[in-house]
Each structure stands twice: as C-alpha cells, then as structure tokens.
Amino acid sequence: xxxxEQDPGPLSVPEGAIVSLNCTYSNSAFQYFMWYxxxxxxxxxxxxxxxSSGNKEDGRFTAQVxxxxxxxxxxxxxxxxxxxxxxxxxxxxxxxxxxxxxFGKGTKLSVKP
Amino acid sequence: xxxxxxxxxxxxCKSGTSVKIECRSLDFQATTMFWYRQxxxxxxxxxxxxxEGSKATYEQGVEKDKFLINHASLTLSTLTxxxxxxxxxxxxxxxARDVGMGGGYGYTFGSGTRLTVV
Numbered sequence: 001x002x003x004x005e006q007d008p009g010p011l012s013v014p015e016g017a018i019v020s021l022n023c024t025y026s027n028s029a030f031q032y033f034m035w036y037x038x039x040x041x042x043x044x045x046x047x048x049x050x051x052s053s054g055n056k057e058d059g060r061f062t063a064q065v066x067x068x069x070x071x072x073x074x075x076x077x078x079x080x081x082x083x084x085x086x087x088x089x090x091x092x093x094x095x096x097x098x099x100x101x102x103f104g105k106g107t108k109l110s111v112k113p
Numbered sequence: 114x115x116x117x118x119x120x121x122x123x124x125x126c127k128s129g130t131s132v133k134i135e136c137r138s139l140d141f142q143a144t145t146m147f148w149y150r151q152x153x154x155x156x157x158x159x160x161x162x163x164x165e166g167s168k169a170t171y172e173q174g175v176e177k178d179k180f181l182i183n184h185a186s187l188t189l190s191t192l193t194x195x196x197x198x199x200x201x202x203x204x205x206x207x208x209a210r211d212v213g214m215g216g217g218y219g220y221t222f223g224s225g226t227r228l229t230v231v
C-alpha cells in the first residue's frame with residue numbers, strides 16, 4: 001500500500017460546479033497536510049495547508065482533514081476555468097528542522113466554460 | 114512570500130553531456146533543499162535532500178554519482194546530471210523550506226526544469 005493515494009482523474013466539471021478532491025493515507029504520524037496546485041510545466045504552488053484534523057476555508061477553497069479516517073479533502077466552490085490544473089495532496093510528519101513531503105499522484109481537473 | 118528561483122526552465126542536451134540546474138531561495142535562507150523528479154502524469158518523487166555545508170542524502174535507487182548535488186550556501190543548491198542519457202529526460206523541481214514560516218508547511222517550489230536528452 002502506498003503511503004498516499006490519490007485518484008489521478010482526469011476530472012471534468014462545468015464552470016460553477018463544486019469540486020471535491022480527496023486523498024487517503026496510511027501513515028498515522030502525518031500531522032501537516034497540504035494541497036498544491038500545479039499548472040502544466042510549472043512547479044507546484046501551495047494552495048491550502050492544515051495542521052492535524054479540522055477544516056480550513058480560504059475563499060472558494062475548503063480543506064478538510066479527518067485523521068481518524070486518514071482522509072483529506074479539498075473542495076472548490078464556484079469552480080472557474082482558471083482552476084483547471086493538477087491538484088496534488090501532500091503531507092509531512094515534520095519531526096524537526098528537516099523533513100520532506102510525501103505527495104499523492106495528483107488529480108487533473110478541467111473546468112469547462 | 115517566499116520565492117524559489119530555478120534555472121534553466123528547460124534544456125536540451127546531447128547524450129553523454131552534463132547539465133547543471135540551479136535553485137536559489139531569493140528572500141529567505143534555506144538550510145535544506147529538496148530535489149524532485151516528475152514523469153508525465155506521475156507525482157513528484159523525491160530524489161535527494163540537500164543540506165547546506167554537508168553531503169546530500171539520496172533516496173533509495175537514486176545514483177549519487179550521476180545526480181551530483183551541491184549546497185554551498187544558504188541560498189543556492191545545484192543539481193548536475195552527469196553523462197545524461199535519454200532516460201534522464203524528465204521534469205526536475207527543487208523545493209526549499211523556509212524555516213521562518215514555521216511548522217511543516219513552509220515548502221516553496223521552483224518553477225521546474227524540463228530536461229530533454231537527445
């Protein structure tokens with residue numbers, strides 16, 4: 001079993017739809033959870049981050065973490081064509097000054113006008 | 114916010130030659146930088162962790178003699194692909210951790226380098 005599982009899609013939705021992206025993980029030591037957005041041929045950019053369990057909202061984006069189920073989600077409301085990108089979940093246990101991220105495969109999202 | 118500059122953004126080289134990729138943290142000091150490789154439709158795979166002033170730590174299966182990493186200052190890390198072959202063609206991305214951001218979130222990525230070996 002891989003440490004982080006993410007459905008690669010592709011996912012195609014009409015403009016204005018609510019998008020739900022998810023990841024599951026197996027390592028219960030993960031404490032920091034992030035969502036990155038990656039446009040084609042670009043590096044990932046941090047979209048949302050959450051510590052431990054709970055919800056976090058930022059504009060049209062909501063991140064949820066359920067540590068008991070080892071499941072994280074990213075919701076995009078009122079999706080726009082500009083949201084079309086690959087979304088990568090990432091997580092870390094961050095035990096000190098160093099630490100690296102474990103990524104999901106990414107879900108490719110296409111928002112049709 | 115924190116910015117990581119990565120150059121070049123793309124490079125084409127002949128088989129057998131070496132290519133150097135630079136990664137700079139522009140407005141923060143990065144004691145640790147990470148180098149990733151990404152194949153089409155695949156996730157980022159960590160190749161090595163670069164520590165300022167010490168040897169890099171390579172992930173299992175990554176040849177340290179082929180992928181030379183140098184982290185000579187707190188703002189610069191380089192990855193040199195030596196004796197490149199077509200199978201080394203990939204998208205290489207660096208990441209630096211801004212410890213000032215706190216917690217485990219402060220990872221900023223470069224814009225990536227697309228390497229094509231012909």
